[in-house]
Amino acid sequence: MQNYSSKLLEEAVNEFTRLPGIGRRSALRLALHLLRQDGSRSDALGNAIIKLRSDIRYCTRCHNISDDEVCGICSDLKRDGSIICVVEDIRDVMAIENTGQFRGMYHVLGGIISPMDGIGPNDLSIESLLGRTETEEIREVIMALPATTEGDTTNYYLFKKLKDRVATISAISRGVAIGDELEFADEITLGKSILNRILYEKLTE
Amino acid sequence: MQNYSSKLLEEAVNEFTRLPGIGRRSALRLALHLLRQDGSRSDALGNAIIKLRSDIRYCTRCHNISDDEVCGICSDLKRDGSIICVVEDIRDVMAIENTGQFRGMYHVLGGIISPMDGIGPNDLSIESLLGRTETEEIREVIMALPATTEGDTTNYYLFKKLKDRVATISAISRGVAIGDELEFADEITLGKSILNRILYEKLTE
Numbered sequence: 001m002q003n004y005s006s007k008l009l010e011e012a013v014n015e016f017t018r019l020p021g022i023g024r025r026s027a028l029r030l031a032l033h034l035l036r037q038d039g040s041r042s043d044a045l046g047n048a049i050i051k052l053r054s055d056i057r058y059c060t061r062c063h064n065i066s067d068d069e070v071c072g073i074c075s076d077l078k079r080d081g082s083i084i085c086v087v088e089d090i091r092d093v094m095a096i097e098n099t100g101q102f103r104g105m106y107h108v109l110g111g112i113i114s115p116m117d118g119i120g121p122n123d124l125s126i127e128s129l130l131g132r133t134e135t136e137e138i139r140e141v142i143m144a145l146p147a148t149t150e151g152d153t154t155n156y157y158l159f160k161k162l163k164d165r166v167a168t169i170s171a172i173s174r175g176v177a178i179g180d181e182l183e184f185a186d187e188i189t190l191g192k193s194i195l196n197r198i199l200y201e202k203l204t205e
Numbered sequence: 206m207q208n209y210s211s212k213l214l215e216e217a218v219n220e221f222t223r224l225p226g227i228g229r230r231s232a233l234r235l236a237l238h239l240l241r242q243d244g245s246r247s248d249a250l251g252n253a254i255i256k257l258r259s260d261i262r263y264c265t266r267c268h269n270i271s272d273d274e275v276c277g278i279c280s281d282l283k284r285d286g287s288i289i290c291v292v293e294d295i296r297d298v299m300a301i302e303n304t305g306q307f308r309g310m311y312h313v314l315g316g317i318i319s320p321m322d323g324i325g326p327n328d329l330s331i332e333s334l335l336g337r338t339e340t341e342e343i344r345e346v347i348m349a350l351p352a353t354t355e356g357d358t359t360n361y362y363l364f365k366k367l368k369d370r371v372a373t374i375s376a377i378s379r380g381v382a383i384g385d386e387l388e389f390a391d392e393i394t395l396g397k398s399i400l401n402r403i404l405y406e407k408l409t410e
Contacts, residue, residue, distance in 0.1 A: 005277060008253075030224050035258060049254070052216070053246075
């Protein structure tokens with residue numbers, strides 16, 4: 001058992017270790033780094049972490065992370081409100097925004113259908129997506145889900161639910177390597193896969 | 206420029222990125238991880254970070270990290286108060302304590318002499334080490350500094366200052382590979398290097 005000489009240090013190390021990808025040695029290095037810095041740095045980090053979780057809000061329309069009731073993308077009048085890109089989580093919104101290739105809206109599902117993990121359609125924001133097809137003028141839904149079995153399952157489920165509600169249902173083209181997470185794709189491939197999206201019917205031919 | 210959709214998220218990511226070894230992608234993963242967890246986890250991490258820096262104290266005797274005025278090692282009456290092991294920083298105290306081979310006291314220099322980095326003897330707690338040789342009954346000083354040029358320079362400087370004050374001056378044996386940091390040595394090698402320490406005079410022969 002490591003002797004930290006200080007309960008305060010031990011507590012900080014323990015808390016850092018709870019984060020993904022940070023072992024005890026890294027946690028200690030982080031804690032000692034903060035001790036060498038000015039106190040304002042630790043205050044800034046600590047308060048940013050606390051405020052992030054306590055004050056964060058989610059857009060009531062698209063479920064993207066937001067500081068307001070409606071996020072900056074949904075409230076941007078210069079964007080095309082008639083196209084919704086459906087993604088698994090907010091990292092995918094960031095990844096697609098970074099390509100600069102898409103000027104429509106988003107809908108964050110908050111996961112994908114995965115019976116193995118006990119995640120069914122009711123655990124995702126699918127009802128609110130269907131609701132948007134009634135309250136908004138949606139001409140196309142682009143499904144930008146991972147190219148995995150779960151992604152395919154979710155695509156199929158959404159297609160069945162949406163096909164009588166939306167004129168065009170598409171899926172991003174499979175330029176992204178099968179099995180890869182969307183967020184790790186390079187921007188050019190991901191951008192192209194949005195531009196070259198194909199009709200869902202064609203995808204399953 | 207990444208669009209985080211939220212100033213709160215952006216701030217948290219920016220603060221995480223200031224930590225050593227954490228890039229923007231890792232920082233984002235950490236922030237999103239905290240968002241998925243219960244709020245109590247973020248509060249615990251944030252407060253541990255703030256309290257660590259604001260409440261931490263250093264032992265007035267050996268400069269080890271401490272929750273009290275004198276650290277747990279210095280106040281442990283079962284330890285040998287006549288041997289002081291001089292180390293660069295508190296990670297080295299932990300590394301040596303982990304070997305379970307040393308039951309004396311420590312003195313944390315807070316660095317080593319490094320003209321390249323502008324660190325001279327006056328930037329280190331060398332005066333207080335010399336003071337201890339007057340107020341405490343010290344029969345041996347073990348120098349456990351890195352096996353680098355800077356470590357050798359500091360060893361030599363300390364030897365000159367201590368040789369008329371302390372009966373025995375030793376240095377840990379060079380079982381630790383040259384150029385390696387002490388904290389990355391395995392416990393057996395590091396423990397042996399303390400047990401098999403040799404007289405400084407022999408080291409420079």
